[in-house]
Amino acid sequence: MSASLPDLPLLAQSIKDWGHALGFAHVGIADVELGEHEQHLQRWLDAGHHGEMDYMAAHGTKRSRPAELIPGTLRVVSLRMDYLPGDTRMAQRLAQPEKAYVSRYALGRDYHKLVRKRVQHLADRIQEAIGPFGYRAFVDSAPVLEKAIAQQAGLGWIGKNTLLLNRKAGSYFFLAELFVDLPLPADEAQTSEHCGRCQACLDLCPTSAFVGPYQLDARRCISYLTIELRDAIPVELRPLIGNRVFGCDDCQIVCPWNRFAKSTGEDDFKPRHGLDNAELAALFLWDEKTFLSRTEGSPLRRAGYERWLRNLAVGLGNAPSTIAVIEALKARREHPSALVREHVQWALARHQVALE
Numbered sequence: 001m002s003a004s005l006p007d008l009p010l011l012a013q014s015i016k017d018w019g020h021a022l023g024f025a026h027v028g029i030a031d032v033e034l035g036e037h038e039q040h041l042q043r044w045l046d047a048g049h050h051g052e053m054d055y056m057a058a059h060g061t062k063r064s065r066p067a068e069l070i071p072g073t074l075r076v077v078s079l080r081m082d083y084l085p086g087d088t089r090m091a092q093r094l095a096q097p098e099k100a101y102v103s104r105y106a107l108g109r110d111y112h113k114l115v116r117k118r119v120q121h122l123a124d125r126i127q128e129a130i131g132p133f134g135y136r137a138f139v140d141s142a143p144v145l146e147k148a149i150a151q152q153a154g155l156g157w158i159g160k161n162t163l164l165l166n167r168k169a170g171s172y173f174f175l176a177e178l179f180v181d182l183p184l185p186a187d188e189a190q191t192s193e194h195c196g197r198c199q200a201c202l203d204l205c206p207t208s209a210f211v212g213p214y215q216l217d218a219r220r221c222i223s224y225l226t227i228e229l230r231d232a233i234p235v236e237l238r239p240l241i242g243n244r245v246f247g248c249d250d251c252q253i254v255c256p257w258n259r260f261a262k263s264t265g266e267d268d269f270k271p272r273h274g275l276d277n278a279e280l281a282a283l284f285l286w287d288e289k290t291f292l293s294r295t296e297g298s299p300l301r302r303a304g305y306e307r308w309l310r311n312l313a314v315g316l317g318n319a320p321s322t323i324a325v326i327e328a329l330k331a332r333r334e335h336p337s338a339l340v341r342e343h344v345q346w347a348l349a350r351h352q353v354a355l356e
Contacts, residue, residue: 005183006130012184018125019079022118023266024176025169026080028153031186032073037148038064044215051219053228055143063143070136070179075186077122077178078146078153081115082262083108084172085270090253093276094242097319100280100312103223103247104172106299107271111174113297114268115139119176126180134181139174146175152186157193160213161201161251167194170258194257201251207240210251222248226311227303232342238314239350243280245311246300272298280319281328284312309340317347326351 012029019027041056041064050056062069066076083105093101105111119137127133138144147164151157155175156166163171195213202210209220218224222244225233233241252258264270273294286294288305295301300308309332319325329351332344 008182008184011126011130011182014129015077015122015126015184019077019122022121023081024079024118025082025173025262026155026166028078028150028155028187029184030076030078030149030152030189032066032076034064034066034145034148034152037145040214041145047217049211049215049217049219051224051228052230053218053224059143064145064148066144066149066179069143070134072134072181073136073179075180075182075184076149076153077180077184078150078155079115079119079122079176079178080150080155080166080169080173081111081118081176081266082169082173082264083111083266083269084261084263085276086263089276090249094244094250094253097243098279098281098322098325099243100275100278100283100315101242101244102275102278102300103244103249105174105269106246107269107275108266109268109272109297110299110301111269112139112141114266115174115176116141119178123178136179137176138179139176144177146177149177150175152189154187154190157190158214159193159201159255159257160195160199161210161255162214162216163252165194165255165257166260167257168260170261171252171255172258172261198256200254200256204254205251206242206244206248207237222250226307230307232339233310233314235346238343238346239318241314242318243315245280245283245308245315246303279324280312280315281322281324284309284316284328285331306337306339309335309337310343313340313343313347317343317350321351 016027045057067073093099116139123135147158150164156164159165165171207220209217211217226246291305316325316329329344329348335341
């Protein structure tokens, strides 16, 4: 921390102003006591709802105690950046089973670099104003309870779908954090939630991944199945996935608060390579070189080529039995990956039954 403290209330307001100028729609300041969120996390882990995401349990209490993760941390600046790329016809794409549905956050460039750079710019601006201080910037890159911190900073409440919701902006946004060793005045936490009796997200989840309000079993979540899971997708869940090949937005699409979601002004988050209107069969015929070329700088790289084909095979198994769909599957029937072959065989068997 700098030797002489600045006017902290003035600095807190300046940080918010600088954050807004850098493209963040909401900036808040949280203290480092996350209270009941730590117990909620532990119950979730104890229930095994994290599936193969071992990293969620790998850091002990550091995830829920910012001052343990980064010693000296006194406050966390929580920042929100909207990502919804205009009218991407989400419900319409889900109703077109021959199309590939890619979660809206993944249609453009990977958000990590852009958002991380903006947070670093904010830290640089603070340093220009007050001199050296201790900080660390995070964008989904460390064991951080970002939604809990955002709630503490007044950015919204954690809804029944386990996402952070904001009355003026819905939930289509990224979160970032700047841990600081400055005793800034903390904002008032969002202690009330505004879901009321609504449980549309719970009722309409395609795979019934919610075991109750505020409780998500990731092992049934389509985002987990198509992004995090390394092995075969459970057979009983494949028909429920539909045409969702990377992530899922259903619990956001049906949330009434997303009527107020704001479109992004960031060109990097806008769709690339026609991924908001692509045919499953066409994507399935990409070779690995094409995949690597068209997913450069994209969140889709996280799945990798093999799992990308696995996901598309499931989508094709759920698609109408057209010539294009069946020929695309047959073209991968002898793929060198056993994982891909198994899902292709499942998909072809689905069409065989439909055609008999």
